[in-house]
Amino acid sequence: MSELNAQIGQLLKDLREERGWSLRELGLVVGMNKSYLGDNELGKRNPSINSLEKIVAGYDLTVKEFFAKIPD
Numbered sequence: 488m489s490e491l492n493a494q495i496g497q498l499l500k501d502l503r504e505e506r507g508w509s510l511r512e513l514g515l516v517v518g519m520n521k522s523y524l525g526d527n528e529l530g531k532r533n534p535s536i537n538s539l540e541k542i543v544a545g546y547d548l549t550v551k552e553f554f555a556k557i558p559d
């Protein structure tokens with residue numbers, strides 16, 4: 488797993504936990520399977536830009552805003 492992939496997964500998890508959501512709840516919000524979402528958080532999958540866009544929209548973020556939250 489690349490460093491960037493790990494950072495993306497951790498940020499996705501942090502955003503979800505900040506809202507107190509389970510993977511199931513996030514899945515309902517964004518219309519995706521909780522297993523897929525969990526695999527992204529663990530870095531087991533690389534989300535496509537389209538999928539990432541849907542996921543971060545569930546947090547009221549754009550992809551640009553999401554990537555701005557990843558530390559240098």
